[in-house]
Amino acid sequence: MSRELIRMALEEDIGVGDVTSLYFVPEDRKARAFVTVRKEGVISGMGLAEAVFLEVDPTLDVQVLVEDGSKVAPGAMLMKVEGKARSILTAERTALNFLQRLSGVATLTSRYVSLVKHTNAKILDTRKTTPGYRALEKKAVLDGGGVNHRMGLYDRAMVKDNHLVAEGGIAALQEAIRKLNEEKPQVEVELEADRLEQVKAFLELEGVDYILLDNMDLTELCEAVAMRDERHRVRLEASGGVNLETVADIAETGVDFISVGALTHSAPALDIGLDFVVLG
Numbered sequence: 001m002s003r004e005l006i007r008m009a010l011e012e013d014i015g016v017g018d019v020t021s022l023y024f025v026p027e028d029r030k031a032r033a034f035v036t037v038r039k040e041g042v043i044s045g046m047g048l049a050e051a052v053f054l055e056v057d058p059t060l061d062v063q064v065l066v067e068d069g070s071k072v073a074p075g076a077m078l079m080k081v082e083g084k085a086r087s088i089l090t091a092e093r094t095a096l097n098f099l100q101r102l103s104g105v106a107t108l109t110s111r112y113v114s115l116v117k118h119t120n121a122k123i124l125d126t127r128k129t130t131p132g133y134r135a136l137e138k139k140a141v142l143d144g145g146g147v148n149h150r151m152g153l154y155d156r157a158m159v160k161d162n163h164l165v166a167e168g169g170i171a172a173l174q175e176a177i178r179k180l181n182e183e184k185p186q187v188e189v190e191l192e193a194d195r196l197e198q199v200k201a202f203l204e205l206e207g208v209d210y211i212l213l214d215n216m217d218l219t220e221l222c223e224a225v226a227m228r229d230e231r232h233r234v235r236l237e238a239s240g241g242v243n244l245e246t247v248a249d250i251a252e253t254g255v256d257f258i259s260v261g262a263l264t265h266s267a268p269a270l271d272i273g274l275d276f277v278v279l280g
Contacts, residue, residue: 002048005132006055009094021086030279031085033092035078035099038271042110043078044068044140045102050079052095057087069143071110078272085278092274101133102140103270109144109263112247116258121251122147124237124259137264149259158212160192170201177207190237199224208234210257215240218253225254 035049043066050062060083066072078099081088112123123146129137138148150156157180159173177189190210193199202211211234213224221238228236237257238250250258 002051002136003055005136006048006052006094006098009097010052010055010091013094014090018086018090021089025086025089027084027086029085030083031088032080032082032277032279033088034080034275035096036273036275037072037076037078037103038074038273040073041071041103041107041270042144043070043072043099043103043270044106044143045099045136046078048102048136049095049099052098053081053088053091056091057084059083060087060091068139069106082279085276088274088276096272096274098136100269100272101130101267102136102143103272104267105137105140105264106144107270108267109141109146111244112258112260112263113145115244115248116251119248119251119254121255122257123247123263124149124257125263126259126261127152128261128265130264141263144263146263147257154187156188156190158190158192161194170205174205174207177205181207193224196220196223196227199227203227203231203234210235210237212237212239212259213255218249221250221253221255229254 037043046064046066046068050064053060053062060081063080065080066076066078072078109123116123125138125141125146125148127150134151138151141148150158180187180189188209189207190212191202191208192212192214193202194214194216199211199213202208213221213236216224216238224236228234235256237259238253238255239259242250242258242260243262247258
């Protein structure tokens with residue numbers, strides 16, 4: 001999948017040819033380049049960036065200097081690339097686009113994780129990802145210290161108010177959960193609750209793995225945790241109203257997970273550049 005995405009990205013950028021390099025850079029020109037981070041952050045996407053350079057020109061000498069998940073300071077060299085100047089310049093933007101985007105996700109994730117490290121809460125991603133980038137962005141969340149939620153609609157049932165199964169009430173909901181547990185035991189079940197009355201009812205059901213507490217205030221979250229703790233089962237996920245200012249207070253209520261859509265839909269790109277040296 002990554003190679004297919006790389007080829008699509010390169011085709012999008014290069015088209016019929018890199019006219020700037022073809023006309024303004026001598027064919028025999030050699031160069032050395034260093035991929036360098038300009039701002040503090042957490043790195044993700046090194047293997048992808050390396051693959052971009054080698055897809056453009058397999059003769060390039062690419063040395064990865066930093067592993068994914070590494071925290072780096074401004075000026076840190078991430079990668080060294082040596083070979084044909086044209087090839088390096090042609091691959092530069094696509095490689096940096098992947099690296100900046102994924103490192104941005106990892107960096108933002110690490111900020112959230114650091115704010116809740118004094119609690120037992122884990123930071124979750126969501127399905128609010130860039131189309132085609134989901135596996136990459138979810139790996140970046142892992143590199144930043146977060147936890148992946150579900151990859152798609154197939155690996156966890158997330159039952160919300162607008163799912164038809166809820167129309168038959170609790171009895172119908174329990175029957176649907178029972179059937180899913182029997183037919184697809186590997187699929188976990190999560191129910192969304194926006195009221196404490198729902199939390200109480202859902203805790204009585206069999207086969208529920210998670211309850212998502214949607215847009216509840218801190219008092220409601222604490223009450224939901226207390227209700228759950230009486231039974232010592234079912235993990236609780238808080239969602240809605242989560243940002244860098246509120247996440248610590250939410251974590252201190254005792255919830256197990258906090259989902260943050262911003263990790264993937266609003267993470268700013270990490271400032272990373274390429275320093276180029278002509279060799280001859």
